Amino acid sequence: MDSIIYLTGRFHPLIVHLPVALLPLAGIFWALSKYNKFKSLEATVTPLLVVGSLAALGSMLSGFALASGGNYDEALLNKHRGLGIVSTVIGLVSLFLQVRASNPKILWALFAMLVVAVSLTGHWGGMLTHGESWFAMEPPPKNSDVLEKLKVISIDSSSNAQLYSDLVAPLLDAKCVNCHNAQKQKGELRLDNPENILKGGKHGLLVDVSKPEKSELLLRIQKSIEEKGHMPPRQEGQLENLEVELLKWWITAGAPFDKSVAQVPPPALLTKLWQAKPVEGLNDWLPTKSIDIAKQSVIDSLEKYGFKITSVGQSSNYLSITTAGERAIANRGWAQLSKLSAYVVELDASYVSLTDDALKAVAALTQLRRLKLNNTNLNDEGVKTLSSLSELRSLHVTGTKLTSASQSILTELKNLKELFVFGTGLTNTSLTLANVKVNTGNYDLPKLPTDTMVYKVK
Amino acid sequence: MTDKFKKLQSITRRHFLFESVTGLGALAAANLLGSCSTPSPAAQAFASNPMKPRAPHFPGKAKSVIYLHMAGAPSQLELFDYKPELAKLHNQKCPQSFLEGKQFAFIRGVPKMLGPQATFKQRGQSGAWISDYLPHLSSVADELSFLKAVNTDQFNHAPAQLFMHTGTPRLGRPSIGSWVTYGLGTENQNLPGFVVLTSGGKTPDAGKSVWGSGFLPSVYQGVQCRSEGDPILFLSDPEGVSRELKHETISAINTINQETFKDFNDPETLTRIHQYELAYRMQISVPEVMNINTEPQAIHELYGTKPGKTSFANNCLLARKLVEQGVRFVQLFDWGWDSHGTDVDNAVNIGLRNKCREIDRPISALILDLKQRGLLDQTLIVWGGEFGRTPMQENRDDAEMPFLGRDHHADAFTMFMAGGGITPGITWGETDEIGYAPVQGKTSVHDVQATILNQLGMNHEQLTYQFQGRPFRLTDVSGNVISVIAS
Numbered sequence: 001m002d003s004i005i006y007l008t009g010r011f012h013p014l015i016v017h018l019p020v021a022l023l024p025l026a027g028i029f030w031a032l033s034k035y036n037k038f039k040s041l042e043a044t045v046t047p048l049l050v051v052g053s054l055a056a057l058g059s060m061l062s063g064f065a066l067a068s069g070g071n072y073d074e075a076l077l078n079k080h081r082g083l084g085i086v087s088t089v090i091g092l093v094s095l096f097l098q099v100r101a102s103n104p105k106i107l108w109a110l111f112a113m114l115v116v117a118v119s120l121t122g123h124w125g126g127m128l129t130h131g132e133s134w135f136a137m138e139p140p141p142k143n144s145d146v147l148e149k150l151k152v153i154s155i156d157s158s159s160n161a162q163l164y165s166d167l168v169a170p171l172l173d174a175k176c177v178n179c180h181n182a183q184k185q186k187g188e189l190r191l192d193n194p195e196n197i198l199k200g201g202k203h204g205l206l207v208d209v210s211k212p213e214k215s216e217l218l219l220r221i222q223k224s225i226e227e228k229g230h231m232p233p234r235q236e237g238q239l240e241n242l243e244v245e246l247l248k249w250w251i252t253a254g255a256p257f258d259k260s261v262a263q264v265p266p267p268a269l270l271t272k273l274w275q276a277k278p279v280e281g282l283n284d285w286l287p288t289k290s291i292d293i294a295k296q297s298v299i300d301s302l303e304k305y306g307f308k309i310t311s312v313g314q315s316s317n318y319l320s321i322t323t324a325g326e327r328a329i330a331n332r333g334w335a336q337l338s339k340l341s342a343y344v345v346e347l348d349a350s351y352v353s354l355t356d357d358a359l360k361a362v363a364a365l366t367q368l369r370r371l372k373l374n375n376t377n378l379n380d381e382g383v384k385t386l387s388s389l390s391e392l393r394s395l396h397v398t399g400t401k402l403t404s405a406s407q408s409i410l411t412e413l414k415n416l417k418e419l420f421v422f423g424t425g426l427t428n429t430s431l432t433l434a435n436v437k438v439n440t441g442n443y444d445l446p447k448l449p450t451d452t453m454v455y456k457v458k
Numbered sequence: 459m460t461d462k463f464k465k466l467q468s469i470t471r472r473h474f475l476f477e478s479v480t481g482l483g484a485l486a487a488a489n490l491l492g493s494c495s496t497p498s499p500a501a502q503a504f505a506s507n508p509m510k511p512r513a514p515h516f517p518g519k520a521k522s523v524i525y526l527h528m529a530g531a532p533s534q535l536e537l538f539d540y541k542p543e544l545a546k547l548h549n550q551k552c553p554q555s556f557l558e559g560k561q562f563a564f565i566r567g568v569p570k571m572l573g574p575q576a577t578f579k580q581r582g583q584s585g586a587w588i589s590d591y592l593p594h595l596s597s598v599a600d601e602l603s604f605l606k607a608v609n610t611d612q613f614n615h616a617p618a619q620l621f622m623h624t625g626t627p628r629l630g631r632p633s634i635g636s637w638v639t640y641g642l643g644t645e646n647q648n649l650p651g652f653v654v655l656t657s658g659g660k661t662p663d664a665g666k667s668v669w670g671s672g673f674l675p676s677v678y679q680g681v682q683c684r685s686e687g688d689p690i691l692f693l694s695d696p697e698g699v700s701r702e703l704k705h706e707t708i709s710a711i712n713t714i715n716q717e718t719f720k721d722f723n724d725p726e727t728l729t730r731i732h733q734y735e736l737a738y739r740m741q742i743s744v745p746e747v748m749n750i751n752t753e754p755q756a757i758h759e760l761y762g763t764k765p766g767k768t769s770f771a772n773n774c775l776l777a778r779k780l781v782e783q784g785v786r787f788v789q790l791f792d793w794g795w796d797s798h799g800t801d802v803d804n805a806v807n808i809g810l811r812n813k814c815r816e817i818d819r820p821i822s823a824l825i826l827d828l829k830q831r832g833l834l835d836q837t838l839i840v841w842g843g844e845f846g847r848t849p850m851q852e853n854r855d856d857a858e859m860p861f862l863g864r865d866h867h868a869d870a871f872t873m874f875m876a877g878g879g880i881t882p883g884i885t886w887g888e889t890d891e892i893g894y895a896p897v898q899g900k901t902s903v904h905d906v907q908a909t910i911l912n913q914l915g916m917n918h919e920q921l922t923y924q925f926q927g928r929p930f931r932l933t934d935v936s937g938n939v940i941s942v943i944a945s
């Protein structure tokens with residue numbers, strides 16, 4: 001019997017669409033039919049009321065079944081249920097009176113009340129399902145917002161940031177509270193305030209103070225995404241690695257609500273992870289200004305000369321060009337390259353024999369962030385033309401004939417962050433450029449006795 | 459009889475069957491031909507060159523991948539996962555709790571515990587644990603990031619290798635390299651986009667399917683190159699055929715192929731056209747790039763190459779040269795890591811040391827060589843096996859083994875990544891005191907695959923291919939990018 005009630009309840013969100021659509025529609029068509037232009041709509045009102053009211057009865061039944069399963073905010077549920085019953089009654093009365101062709105004034109009043117009642121019932125029903133924040137003015141915070149907060153609140157051992165209210169609570173708000181709040185309690189669990197977190201839910205307590213690592217919350221967020229019971233559910237936004245560790249830190253400390261970071265120092269793993277420096281790359285140096293897409297005809301004609309042109313990403317109109325596989329590009333091709341000077345942020349012309357025209361063309365690419373001219377015939381003279389590339393962050397000139405004479409030119413590249421000079425004459429001098437990581441290469445691995453030791457049975 | 463009856467009588471069973479068949483055939487044809495509508499400009503561009511370089515979903519840091527797969531499953535307990543508690547339990551009977559409900563490949567009955575056979579130290583600034591089996595790798599420890607709680611659900615080689623490389627333990631799906639070239643094409647149009655190099659004496663257990671293209675057009679399958687003799691078989695011109703004659707022949711064949719493609723729209727025809735043209739270009743480009751003899755002596759010493767023979771060191775040097783020339787995905791397989799202890803060659807304290815010596819210098823050299831050429835930040839290096847090895851001493855059929863060895867262990871093993879924009883110096887994931895189960899930072903095979911795609915600028919959920927009525931992807935239906943190392 002229980003399962004029949006449960007199954008009936010499951011149909012409530014389905015059936016409810018009928019009265020929500022048909023009953024107000026009956027009212028609207030009835031009102032319209034009072035004008036000569038829409039007189040023909042009069043015939044539709046009774047059928048609409050019949051189907052709508054029957055469906056409303058079905059919604060009521062399934063609604064009772066669904067409500068019996070619990071999990072909904074009592075106050076809101078009572079409002080919804082009460083007005084739902086009222087809507088059904090008004091619908092039936094309207095039907096009765098409409099069929100009896102009663103006084104239009106009464107019917108006007110009834111239909112108006114019907115539209116209002118059904119709309120309000122539906123609105124409350126939506127809130128029961130999706131939470132009060134459904135029509136929020138702002139979208140919920142994205143992952144990066146929460147993690148950025150974590151990084152900004154200085155995680156040093158003397159920090160006064162509150163572990164729960166400054167770090168854990170915003171994370172729960174962003175990723176968990178949508179389904180575990182006052183209006184919606186999946187698994188009979190609320191995560192929106194300390195009291196309710198400690199209460200736990202259908203599957204017991206969230207935090208096990210005697211064995212914190214075995215706490216239900218931790219077990220669920222550490223399961224693989226395909227395992228049963230994994231939280232957050234697969235179709236929702238997932239927790240980042242660091243967010244999992246943050247919750248672990250807090251729970252292992254006994255889920256304190258009133259301690260600061262200084263009083264509950266983070267585990268070594270978290271400190272290490274926070275200190276880790278990500279590698280910088282082209283996607284960190286891209287221009288912030290957006291730009292309209294380059295002309296396809298220009299790209300097509302350049303590709304005929306041997307340039308391979310792609311955008312840096314489908315979401316961006318900035319371009320990355322490589323000459324991979326080519327050993328020479330016609331001067332006319334180089335000349336045309338300037339047409340894309342506003343777009344090209346990366347150029348790899350390694351192994352190509354560069355003419356003066358080629359270098360002039362490269363120097364005209366003012367938006368270049370990364371330039372690779374490895375193993376080309378670039379020399380000290382040629383580098384002079386490149387000094388105009390003010391936005392350059394990364395320059396690769398390995399295997400070229402550059403000497404220390406180029407050093408002064410390279411200092412003119414104000415935004416340069418990394419320089420690769422392996423196999424050039426620049427490795428002989430002690431090349432120092434302020435704020436630039438210079439890689440001279442020539443790495444060596446020492447000869448070890450184990451390099452030649454073959455292990456056999458003793 | 460009336461005319462109506464006569465007419466009905468003249469319609470025999472034969473007519474009925476014939477009309478049904480034509481009718482059903484028409485239905486089928488409509489379905490098939492439905493896909494033969496005029497291709498969109500994007501599809502046409504794709505059709506003319508399926509390997510053309512394409513933009514990733516979002517700007518990523520890596521342009522190429524070098525995947526180093528140690529076929530047989532290297533023992534993480536002798537290389538990276540330091541377990542002093544396990545040393546204390548050496549030679550003791552394995553507690554029942556670790557055996558209950560578990561399926562082992564070869565262990566039967568109650569095995570003994572096997573302590574780590576290597577000495578471990580923390581290396582570099584990052585403090586990564588690396589054993590003395592890999593001294594050179596220890597010197598580049600700060601470039602690496604370790605995943606120590608990778609887990610899989612396959613405990614035999616072939617299905618596990620398929621799972622690692624195609625996202626499912628069963629045959630028929632494309633490998634990572636195929637997905638990557640399908641999504642991004644390749645930069646150098648004179649070389650294959652996906653190259654495979656093997657060493658160690660045998661092909662991995664899963665066979666060529668681990669670099670196969672599955673249901674993707676076969677233009678995306680891995681091209682196996684040999685590091686000894688002719689890099690690609692049957693590439694050079696036969697006697698009496700000049701290169702010009704070859705070119706004319708291929709052009710003529712492809713003109714006919716183009717017509718065939720217009721008629722039938724079969725992607726395999728495109729593959730054929732593309733491969734003929736690529737083979738022609740490869741006649742010049744491949745011998746050039748695959749010739750390691752032109753490299754300076756210093757480089758040979760760095761890698762420890764063995765010119766003229768097949769070796770992992772040669773393959774690492776080749777991988778660098780291929781990536782330098784704009785190849786998108788280079789897959790290296792080294793066979794011989796299955797340290798069961800049945801033989802001296804697969805004893806964890808003897809044979810495994812020799813295997814480590816074979817890879818230690820080359821991998822470290824590869825990282826350093828890519829770094830000095832400015833390629834490391836844009837080349838993602840992935841190292842790992844298909845599963846791990848047990849903390850228990852293997853006892854095949856409940857008998858004592860001639861040598862020390864470990865059985866297959868799917869629950870937790872170690873992989874590492876370097877370059878390609880991965881945040882270096884991180885160790886993510888931890889196993890319990892004896893290295894048996896993951897306790898923190900559990901990572902699935904699909905997570906690793908999602909991360910590889912992420913570094914290349916691709917969203918693993920968006921890189922799909924329509925097949926058998928639904929979209930397929932490398933990571934099947936799961937996988938999360940490992941955000942703590944990805945960027």
